[in-house]
Amino acid sequence: MDRPVPDTRPYDAFLLVSFGGPEKPDDVVPFLENVTRGRGIPRERLVEVGEHYFSFGGRSPINDQNRDLLAVLQLELRSHGIDLPIYWGNRNWDPYLTDTLAQMRADGVERAVCLFTSAYTSYSGCRQYRENLYDATVAVGEGAPHLDRVRHYFNHPGFVAPFVDGTVGALTQLGNEGYDTAATRLVFVTHSIPDAMNEASGRFTTGEALVGGAAYVREHRDVAAQVADAVADRTGVARAHDLVYCSRSGSPHVPWLEPDVNDHLEELAAQGVASVVLVPIGFVSDHMEVIYDLDTEAKETAQRLGLGFARVPTPGVDGRFVAAIRELILERAADARGEDPAQPVVGELPPSWNVCPVGCCANLREPERPALLGEDR
Numbered sequence: 001m002d003r004p005v006p007d008t009r010p011y012d013a014f015l016l017v018s019f020g021g022p023e024k025p026d027d028v029v030p031f032l033e034n035v036t037r038g039r040g041i042p043r044e045r046l047v048e049v050g051e052h053y054f055s056f057g058g059r060s061p062i063n064d065q066n067r068d069l070l071a072v073l074q075l076e077l078r079s080h081g082i083d084l085p086i087y088w089g090n091r092n093w094d095p096y097l098t099d100t101l102a103q104m105r106a107d108g109v110e111r112a113v114c115l116f117t118s119a120y121t122s123y124s125g126c127r128q129y130r131e132n133l134y135d136a137t138v139a140v141g142e143g144a145p146h147l148d149r150v151r152h153y154f155n156h157p158g159f160v161a162p163f164v165d166g167t168v169g170a171l172t173q174l175g176n177e178g179y180d181t182a183a184t185r186l187v188f189v190t191h192s193i194p195d196a197m198n199e200a201s202g203r204f205t206t207g208e209a210l211v212g213g214a215a216y217v218r219e220h221r222d223v224a225a226q227v228a229d230a231v232a233d234r235t236g237v238a239r240a241h242d243l244v245y246c247s248r249s250g251s252p253h254v255p256w257l258e259p260d261v262n263d264h265l266e267e268l269a270a271q272g273v274a275s276v277v278l279v280p281i282g283f284v285s286d287h288m289e290v291i292y293d294l295d296t297e298a299k300e301t302a303q304r305l306g307l308g309f310a311r312v313p314t315p316g317v318d319g320r321f322v323a324a325i326r327e328l329i330l331e332r333a334a335d336a337r338g339e340d341p342a343q344p345v346v347g348e349l350p351p352s353w354n355v356c357p358v359g360c361c362a363n364l365r366e367p368e369r370p371a372l373l374g375e376d377r
């Protein structure tokens, strides 16, 4: 029996938009300069982060992870009869967004749907990508493809499910190592951001009023609670859980989201907790923040404290996440055609917007900087 071919109109291409990372030692410093241009990051922090990259041979895993994701997504789309060309561009390293958009124009792409490798609402995870897409579109000039984006997918079932399985697997591993896993603490981890960036996250204007805000923390709390509940159902044990942060940067005088994961492990050990599962819900793949800040630094902290430690994988190329990307593309296409597609979510929060509302996730340093993919485009 022939299956109906899924309708991707009005899109004629898919664009994966990511962060980018260095691929050899000589790339590290220019990459860090790209990332931190105009962001007020102290020099000592840059030297320290450079060392993280050098300790892994000057190569971040993020580009290879995106190459793998694109290869698997290509198969996923083709096996569902979807013949959409796929492209990839980064904010901070080759292939740069400008080059990718120029290639898309040369290939005759007129309207593409984007997905960012960042699941949550914040300046760093959303508007900053939108600003870079604006700049790239301007750099390409006349004939640059028109772009839309899929909604934030933090609460898409296909993003959350791999964390649930991974947490059950990590508990099994700790059990095999002899820990009493009924008492294991679930420690959900994401990237710290400045408190002010969190306050502005998902905050937007309607008429004269400023509404919303703190979406970054609210979304992570929702996902953490959802994963903890699903793990309780699967294992028959409800465990305490916390949301903590890694990769703090910036000036020490500026408040960022706390507690830091390492400080939190100290606190848990002092309370008599014997083992922890780290669940990196803030990240889409096992890139440098995960393999350095969690697998290297936080793991060392746990070992020093005598805590049993297991880290859950990120969604990466998990089949459910890849299927979720396909579903998000089709959902966004249906919405663009004026239909009213189902928008599956888990947890308490509703599906996020497809088009960012006016002013949302403000750039607190350069409030006037233009961005694509919003009502204020």
Ligand SMILES: CC1=C(CCC(=O)O)c2cc3nc(cc4[nH]c(cc5[nH]c(cc1n2)c(C)c5CCC(=O)O)c(CCC(=O)O)c4C)C(CCC(=O)O)=C3C
Binding pocket: 019, 020, 021, 022, 032, 035, 036, 039, 041, 045, 046, 049, 060, 061, 062, 117, 118, 119, 122, 124, 125, 191, 192, 193, 194, 247, 248, 249, 250, 282, 287, 288, 289
């Ligand atoms: C929320 C968030 C995400 C998740 C959303 C998303 O995925 O986009 C994320 C991802 C990533 N961050 C990454 C790398 C870096 N982030 C930095 C700096 C910063 N990140 C911030 C926030 C976030 N970052 C912030 C508020 C800063 C301070 C400077 C500023 O206000 O803009 C710096 C500079 C050094 C330092 O300051 O630490 C580096 C090198 C990589 C690549 C990893 C690899 O190479 O494998 C990835 C995926």
Ligand SMILES: [Fe+2]
Binding pocket: 191
């Ligand atoms: Fe970052």
